[in-house]
Amino acid sequence: MTAMKEMLILSPTAILGYGFPLDSFYEGLKERPHAIAVDAGSTDPGPYYLGAGESFTNRNAVKRDLELIMEAAVSRKIPRTPLEKRL
Secondary structure, three states: OOOOOOOOEEOOOOOOOOOOOHHHHHHHHOOOOOEEOOOOOOOOOOHHHHHHOOOOOOHHHHHHHHHHHHHHHHHOOOOOOOHHHOO
16 A cells, blocks of 8 residues: 555535535535545533533534535545545
8 A cells, every 4th residue: 555645635614514615615626635624613612502502503504514515525435434444
């Protein structure tokens, strides 16, 4: 097995559910990334959300982001499992 010289990672947004510009996402995909990575956000965004049992991000916005990311990953055969298992 030959060593990989570089690894390209596309991170379309800082927090899942915040959204991202589609033009930027598609431009990033043109670089043929090896992975698409997104932070799911904090598990403790503050006392209000923790006490109220509510999500910090909107459920529909999270679903929208995931749909776009997963569709891109599947159609380009980008791994959807931990990358270290594939190297």
